[in-house]
Amino acid sequence: MFRNIGSNWAVILVTIGVTYFLMPFVLHTLGQDGYGTWNLINSITGYLGLLVLGVPMASVRYFAEHVAERDPRKLNAAIGSCTGLYLIMGAAALLVGVGLYAFFTLTYHIPAGWQPEARLAFFLVVLSVAAGFIAMLPEGIMAAHHDFVLRNLVVLGRLVLRLGLTLALLTLRASLVFLALVQIACVVFEFSVSWLIVRRRYQGVRLSFVDFEWSTVRRIFSFSLYVLILNAGVRLSFETDSLVIGAFMNVGWxxxxxxxxxxxxxxxxxxxxxxxxxxxxxxxxxxxxxxxxxxxxxxxxxxxxxxxxxxxxxxxxxxxxxxxxxxxxxxxxxxxxxxxxxxxxxxxxxxxxxxxxxxxxxxxxxxxxxxxxxxxxxxxxxxxxxxxxxxxxxxxxxxxxxxxxxxxxxxxxxxxxxxxxxxxxxxxxxxxxxxxxxxxxxxxxxxxxxxxxxxxxxxxxxxxxxxxxxxxxxxxxxxxxxGVSGGLLILEAALALVLLGIVVELGTRWWLRRQGAYYVWPPGLRLYLHLDRTVFPELEPLARIEINADGERGGAVPRSRDGLYRVLVGGGSPVECALLDQATSWPGALERLLQKPEHLWKLGASAVHVGNIGSSGVTSQALNLILERVLARYRQLDAIIIMVGGNDVFHWLGKGAPPSPEYPPLPASKVFSYHPEGPFGWRPGALAVIELLKRLRWRWLRPVKVRRGSGAWVAKARAMRARAREIRATTPDPTPMLDFFEAQLRQLLR
Incomplete structure (x- = not known):
């Protein structure tokens, strides 16, 4: 008995742990408006669960009765009857979902940026709720056989799947549709695994519409009425608050x-x-x-x-x-x-x-x-x-x-x-x-x-x-x-896990600070930019940014370094070439040029590799810091090409062209995507363990991150320039800024 309760508590604790990581991640990824819209969708579609009419609890009662009687005919009759009921209720949920969609769109003001996604996500969530009815069937069969531990293992698998899919998909794009697809995937996983267990573990159990009996249906409904009323009360007590807040305040609250x-x-x-x-x-x-x-x-x-x-x-x-x-x-x-x-x-x-x-x-x-x-x-x-x-x-x-x-x-x-x-x-x-x-x-x-x-x-x-x-x-x-000692043991185990997590986190921080290196770009990053064609009709529609294992934009470095002529390119946006495809950028063109036989002969090399660590906004001070921290990783570099200076002027003008500009030290986080300095914190987004997992994900899995409409900001910048009422043709004496630039350049070239 306490073994079953303990497994229930274990599921709750793991659910809390998954929520601990996912809630702030989803909230910060979607923003308050997006997260509020997602909660609103779930609150409204959650009422579809009332259409189940208390059948799951009633089915467990009759399943358990027939299991205890060792009567497989009656058990299969109950299973077939419940299957028919679940399918009917699922179809009803789809129809009611259409009406709820009208209520959702007419009653609540959804932020314009989320409206298209919210509409599709709403229907996908309705579909997951409707499919979830039939997914309750194997759960009831396992409960009737008192296999709560096995059932909870399936639930734990679903939680792990939900965690992994949510982190992976939302990393690609902040999308309500992705969250809805995760729900559908979890329903399919849970039903498939549970039914596979039922078929292999319980001999004689079958799923057939031939076993459907109206007499069994009437017995189930007679018991489920109270459960339905109870579920309605629970729903009103704990699921209506988001609706009230969305209607009388704002979804952002x-x-x-x-x-x-x-x-x-x-x-x-x-x-x-x-x-x-x-x-x-x-x-x-x-x-x-x-x-x-x-x-x-x-x-x-x-x-x-x-x-x-x-x-x-x-x-x-x-x-x-x-x-x-x-x-x-x-x-x-x-x-x-x-x-x-x-x-x-x-x-x-x-x-x-x-x-x-x-x-x-x-x-x-x-x-x-x-x-x-x-x-x-x-x-x-x-x-x-x-x-x-x-x-x-x-x-x-x-x-x-x-x-x-x-x-x-x-x-x-x-x-x-x-x-x-x-x-x-x-x-x-x-x-x-x-x-x-x-x-x-x-x-x-x-x-x-x-x-x-x-x-x-x-x-x-x-x-x-x-x-x-x-x-x-x-x-x-x-x-x-x-039996209380069992409950206390669960709580003490949870506290021990928390303390273990703290130890692992502190150990990871120590390891990152000791072994971590500095990277301008995350190694393994694959970023595909779909350009706004109305702003850049003359450019290629797709700009691919692919980062190799050394944190450079460019191809992988040849394993054999014999005869390799290696070039490193650094600087600001003219080096990064963010809106150009990898092969079209000038560092990519330089590599192709130097790979020609006549140029390889002059270089005395058998191969050339050009790695690009340029990044928009890099000043001479930032480039100085980059090369100071990055060059230690390279055993061989035959040439370093830098292009810097424009951002120094840009930042100086952006500050109002002060006669005595201040240049405070740059923190590593302003320059490097990966670095060992931290600062690490205890929020999920600042944990060293999460940082390490992100790095491993980019390096090993190499997911593609897609951005659509890239460069649209340029149109806004052009419009702002066109609306300018004053054009300045002079600036204060730039000598202090130029002196600082020269000092950084001399230090950089030492």
Missing amino acids: IPFYTVANTLVIYLIEFIIAIAAVVMPMATKLKTEGRAADLREVFLKWSKIAMSLTLMVGLFLIVLGPQFLGWWIGQSFEGPAGQVLQILTVSALVFLPVRGVAQPILMGLGRPGIPTVAFLVAGVLNLGLSVLFVGPLGLAGVALGTGIPNVLFALVVLVFACRELETPVTQYVRYVVVRSVVGALPVLALLLWFRLGLGIHTIVGLVGAGAAMRSAGWTRPAACVEP
Whole structure:
């Protein structure tokens, strides 16, 4: 039993880890408008999930019944009936999706730059939701056979696939369509692998429409009605906030709410995993007439849920805003942090009831009150969110979610205590008072970390979490409870993984600083620029920039260096030739010229290689730094060609042509794409491990990065020049600028 719960918790932890990397990556790649639009699409299409009508939970019930009876005929009849239902529901989802698309386009203002992608992505997400219905079938079969661990291994594979595809595709282009295609790929992967396992593991199981039976369909629907109402309440409670924010504020505000809500949802999923133990246990104890044992389970497991909720919740309330500021960005610490605190406070009351009291009532065959209460709470959530969003903004939406959840918890708790003949005062004394008293020292410790030390770094946040865990406040409440040690072991393993990650990160930083080299261009980069033909009709339509293993634009250096005449070209945009194809650029033409036999004979060489490290915007100061750091990597160079000077004048004029220009030292990050100096940080985009993985990806996989409409900015620059009201024909004395240029040039030529 705890093995299954542990595998559920493992999936949750991995999901959190994947989200930890993907959320800021997707947010920064798409921008706030793009990410908000993506969340809006998922919020609207998520309602299509209601069309499943609670069939998955009902199917598991009947699958499990027939598995226990060892009746393959009835099992296959249930499978065939559910297959037909899923296909009908999938077709209905496609039809309803068309109506939701009209609602999406007419109700919400999507930024103009995202409108074409948003339309196509919307239909692709609808398709993935519709296909996801039939993908639930093998999941139900495995659950009926109690193969939760195997099922969760498939889910872990899907998470890894989602992580890899998202990173790879969004690196190529920031696209909502790519994100939608990732969803479809994950659905196909999960169904294919799961069904392959079902066919090989469970003999006699088949998928055939011949087994479809209307009598079985009626039995499934009779049970799924309550599940449908419950799912509707859950959807209203946790998935409508983005719709309210998008309608009454702006889609750009959705990410601030979504980021905070995601942390709370993962906490909810972690606690709800306990229901997998509590609900069947309640059914068993009721059948055996062990009412006293049932009350004991109710109180003890409620205290377990309360302890776990407090352990995570207090950290999120006190240090959650700082975590969001570090994780996503400082702009999220204020608005998203306030939302996180409000939602977490309500979760302290809501989660112990949602994770224990409600599943016990479901196990006792009393789903009516909790189901209706959840639906009412969802409707109230929508109403309060609309009422509060105007005067209070994001905080109002959070209050609109938190208040109904607290009311739901109180109603269900009173009903559960009445059913189990347990006084509410006894529940408060045993569950709430004990847990809260044990949490007070930890609350004081967290407040000291927050107010006394003012921590904002990941090291400080991890240290605060470790200190909170080391305080041992969960032990008095948990050590006497059966099975709690398994939950604590999961949490301790998660903390150990975090600490291991820190060690790996610090080791990677040390290695990069010790072994890392300086590269103007990322080795292995393949960049294809499709030029704007209205701006450059005379140029080639495609300009390919391909970087070899030495970080040069040009072909690969011959393995045999015998008789090789090697040339290195450096400078600014006249050297880079960004809008010219590799072969058309003058360094490429130079290599072809020198490769002619008569020129090879004069050079005394058998081959010539011209490597280009030119980059737009390079000044004499930057070129000096480039050659100082790069030349150490070269064992052989026969000639160095530089072209520099224009950018020195350009930058001087850009600063207003000051008579005494200042030239502060250039940081490596301004000149080099890859360098060992850092600065590294603890946000996902600043991790040394991520930097190393990026380098390996470019070097080994060599993906093609495509940019369309390149050079369109030139048209805007020409228009701006045409609108200029003043043309300056004179400048102040350029001598200081020229003196600096000469000094850099002399140093460069030493």
